Amino acid sequence: MSRFPDRLMSFLEELLKRLVRGAMTYGDASFSKSLPDLVRECQEEALDIAGWSYPLYVRLSELRERVAQLEKRAEWLDVTLDELEKQ
Numbered sequence: 001m002s003r004f005p006d007r008l009m010s011f012l013e014e015l016l017k018r019l020v021r022g023a024m025t026y027g028d029a030s031f032s033k034s035l036p037d038l039v040r041e042c043q044e045e046a047l048d049i050a051g052w053s054y055p056l057y058v059r060l061s062e063l064r065e066r067v068a069q070l071e072k073r074a075e076w077l078d079v080t081l082d083e084l085e086k087q
Contacts, residue, residue: 022030030038 030041033041
């Protein structure tokens with residue numbers, strides 16, 4: 001079964017919370033900004049996303065390495081358990 005509908009609803013709920021929080025903090029300020037200012041804001045947000053991607057990439061790489069190590073240990077344990085059962 002696809003995770004799309006469940007994930008989409010969660011995404012939309014989080015987006016709505018963020019929009020409401022922003023409206024409570026900043027009011028309608030975004031609607032009165034000039035288009036160049038809005039484009040600059042979007043560019044800054046895009047840079048933030050790109051910037052946060054690197055630490056996430058590093059952590060995911062480390063996680064992948066640890067999972068591979070655990071998988072090797074699990075294979076060793078399976079072999080060892082098989083040998084013990086034969087005794």
